[in-house]
Amino acid sequence: MVNYNAQLDRTFAALVDPTRRAILARLEREDGASVSELAKPFAIKLPAVMKHLDVLDDAGLITRSKVGRTVTVRLSPEPMRAAMEWLRRYERFWSRSLDRLAAYAERKEAEARKSGR
């Protein structure tokens, strides 16, 4: 459980940065891209992009593989899946609880009206 939470912290921390989210969004569209292709749309230098890729790699969100002189970056979906499942648990809890709250409050309202309040 501790490891699970540490992994979630790493995932969410990696996702905080807009450049890193843009990189992930691009990797979501294209199944693999080279480092220089990934760097192109950003107004930052290659070393800065490399640093972002290190953070994403440490969080397990991407994999890098080298063929010759080209490093190909790919999305690694598992940590994102775990993060979403974690958020979905909250959504399920509240969505169903609030449905039941609404039904309960509507019963109380009907009772109050019947007794003329």
Place this chain on the structure above:
Amino acid sequence: MTSLTLVRRIAARPSIVFDALTTPDGIACWWGPDAGPVLLAETDVRIGGRFRVRFRMLDGSEHESSGEYLEVVRPERLAMSWRWQGSEDPNESLVEIDLRASAEGTELTFTHSRLRDEDSRRSHEEGWNGALDKLQRHLSRN
């Protein structure tokens, strides 16, 4: 994505909804994602007062959360800190509930935020949602 917002339109006046949200008797009737029982409900509904609720799900698992009331404006608004007991999620988060009187009764806006930390909340406001939604579609294809 690290904050969750839900809206419900309820055919009951705000004061009835507010009491359902804050009284132990009320909470016992709805708290929890399935028909499992609420085992304990304690509320001290004033700023700085605390709540504690424990429930059992139909699968037998028990869950407890507690926190502090940060804002109490009956019957309009409730804000409280939130923490699950145990190791499920060690972080403290924020629950805010606004009740607005409407023609049919009450419009309830529920927000659970700071689900991971301040930074991720900020990024949510920057429009993280869209990027993650796309990733989510990608993942569901796999």
